[in-house]
Amino acid sequence: MQFNKVTHVLFDLDGLLIDSEDLYTETFTRVSAKYGKQFTWELKASLLGFQASECADKIIETLELPTTREEFMALKGVPIALATSSSQDSVQMKMQNHKEFLQLFDHLVMGSSDPAVTKGKPDPAIFLVCAARFPDKPKPEDCLVLEDAVNGMKAANAANMSVVVVPDPRIDSAQLTGATLVLRSLEEFKPEVFGLPAYDE
Template sequence: MSQGVRGVVFDLDGLLVESEEYWEQARREFVSRYGGTWGDDAQQAVMGANTRQWSRYIREAFDIPLTEEEIAAAVIARMQELYHDHLPLLPGAIPAVRALADRYPLAVASSSPPVLIRFVLAEMGVAECFQSVTSSDEVAHGKPAPDVYHLACERLGVAPEQAVAFEDSTAGIAAALAAGLRVIAVPNRSYPPDPDVLRRADLTLPSLEEFDPAVLEQW
């Protein structure tokens, strides 16, 4: 293991699986039941938010006559159905995880609830590659706040400056940078990150297929 990099933290949605479109579909379907229309502004408003934050947003923005817990449960259940029907793996995701698992302790730092994170990792066949799983639901503030990355590094037993994050979104890149990690950005094509935030990443790749683990050895 290199002296510089002691751990690696992966985002999930939009990085390992192309799930942002699933989240949008699940929320759009839910809101439409109550006469609402889920648009681009709503999708951007909840990017990076944890479950408490996005369920509160839905209840308040669309005047849903349910508790935040009931809203979250309905949307998460729909996500599990979508994942069960088809897991939208992104190119290079599994090889990148397996290559790095041979060299470093790995963690996940995701805005998804823990049940969905573990479900996806199991379906990918890489659950055993990760030392820890951290959800924004476990911290006070979701991305772009650094909370989830601080907790992920703590669980790995590494200082943030000794860790590298893989991220795809504006909120995710900003969160990892704010926590003090180096960042490898793999921009989401459907929901591209803000160019000013993307420029702050240490490395930008068009796809995980282009990732060479030797880069981290050089760091």
């Protein structure tokens, strides 16, 4: 099955974020392998706390890759951001042991403390604000939202974005008819069905 192609991915926080670290490790491993180099645990550990662009610089320097930061970031391929209804204080508290992980996102939008987000989900404001903060300002239809909640799904629908929902199993499936795709786990996500780079086996 093939869905609308997307270029940018927006993550909800609660229930989804921790699974995302594997996506970044996979991406850095894949990009490094294109140059015949190995993205090791030692290198990954040295990047903790870095912003995405700083990660690119460090990987290029350490592995002596014949590329620029801009080319590396383009190969990374999928700009991702966080769009959570939580406040900045709440995110900092919940993620205090995962600060390095938050640094991997291109940007963070925390709805409860962001003045640009005028209403909470199911209003589309948070996703529209989040998409508008990417430097290339993608159209809503070029964005994919990863969510676990019905209100998040509704907000993505209202924003005219594709949405993959990984719901709590107790949610009635009849409430999820607005989802582009429903998965039991993020591990089932196949980015290639949305035109994104596939994971390497």
